[in-house]
Amino acid sequence: MRNSNSPAKENIVLFPKTLDYYQIQLTVMLESERYGEAIGLLRFLLQCQGQEERHYEEWQSLLDWLEAAFPYASEGEYVGESPAHEEDMGAQEMARQMAKAKLQEDADYANKLLRRVMDEPLSEATLLALEQLSFFEGEEVDYALTDWVQKAGIHPILQFRTLQTLRRRGVQGAVELKRGSENVVVEIEQVPLQNDDFPPQVAQVLERVAEQTETHEPTLYYFAQELWGQFMMSIYGSEAYYSILTGEDGVLDLWAGALHQTVSETLNGTRNEEETRTMYGITESMRFPFEQAYRMLNSFAGRPL
Template identity: 45%
Template sequence: MARILLFGRQTDTIGVGGFGRERNTIEQPNKDNVILFPKTIDFYQIELTRMLETERYGEAMNLLRFLLQCESGDPRADEEWAALLGWLETMRPEETGDSAGEEPEESETDMLSRAVKDKAEADSRYVDRLLQSLFSGTSVEKMLLALEQLTYAEHPGINAALIQWLRTAKLHPIVLFKGLQALKRRGAEGPVTFSRQGKIQQLDIEDTPLSLADFPPKFSEIIGRVQQISEVKEPTLSYFAEHTWADFLAFIYGSPAYDSLLSRSQDEMDVWAAALHAVIQESMQGGADVEEIREMYGITSENKDHWKQAYEVMQNFMRSVKPV
């Protein structure tokens, strides 16, 4: 899957991507304290590849800086990361924060909008080809890139085409969510009907979350809980807590699972935080000590059924996004 880093929490730390063009963050680790295991290194290598394939160069640079602050135990990997970071900084100096000049820094959104406008002016069929990438559905990666560019393209037929696409195409849930986001950012409003898991559903475009702040506060607190638990023993796990949870919210948005999560009380959020911790650990290390995780989050036998449900839903999500 294209790991879609959707939401962001801005702090005085390094960035890792964000919802739309926001930034996800993690504090710089102490190299003496953070050790990367071989399975974890493989996990990060895959993430880097996906970032580069989807042209998320700023996120790749931030991830490389993070990795170079960790102890990998693999000199070859360290050399490759340093060389790749150096190449990216040379090719994209605007991402380093060291650009000379007095002019205000152009935001990533502004740069993308300008690039899309330039391409459209140079090629009269540019928008048509982007729409064709969506309707052909041959590659999820291409659809995601097309959606991002169509968000900023100026053409009177884009909104109607996107609505038709959502109504008629069989889409991965995260691609569907990104389509709703694109429409909202373009100023579209009103209901959209689509098929999801064989059922017809309807959502209002204007209700689509564009940031984590658009969701109930209890959802964002889950991230903080995971980071609080993992920051001492597993600081690298907390690195992906926010974007994995954001991907999950995008994946279930508008589904019965989302409605079930909405109905849960604030006190029940620890169950979902524990499930999130477990599936990230499984993805990074090839397995997880579920009993230990449940104990760390205070999950008792009274919450056994809720835990089982949350864990199964999260595992299904992780299985679903792997091949995308």
């Protein structure tokens, strides 16, 4: 149930693509620590009509946590630093203090968060639970997450976010992940915590897409950025991931072309593979790996092949 203090929903209806856009915006705001903007967007979304109840519950849960963890953001005073009388307490310390307070209220709170992560499908609520678990003390959480993340059948994004949580908690060492038929070994202390932490070859794929789209098709480039960031999380540590890190021009070109093609079809509903291949200089000899990359991106995006 939503908080009784939630604002009444106004006569605003979000279409599916509009909802997707706002969900992406919310993710970007949280990843870039723009908590004040995220709070404002959540308040707006809670006023909209026609969404599934689970969306409202997830938005309210996230809003409640953000307002408690970053109170000055909710008052419009948050500018990336704590106010003067709390300048020694950064955002992470505030979140850690909040976690401690939650445990004092409910000794089983950390276990409840673990159950949410492990038993519920990927959603904003599960990602929020992982974010909160970053700040709980105790090796029990480390052991539970380390054991669970190595099991089969976990959504790759949730898998990656769990690795980020483990790194934030200071866990070190290797874990073996199951990705379909592929087993992937990852060093926790090397897991990127933000987009800039990925090797430069990852950004070089986007740079190629930007050269072709940023001026004439900015919407395509925007969604390409979001899809590529999520896709990198999902293939982190895999053979495909390391093939990109070779940095070979032909490899980066074919991934850029596949990304462009996937997003273009998603937005426009049309397929013009020959034009895309020409645009990115993908020769006939590279056609098969291009089509493999395209299929991987389409599968991740949930599009039919």
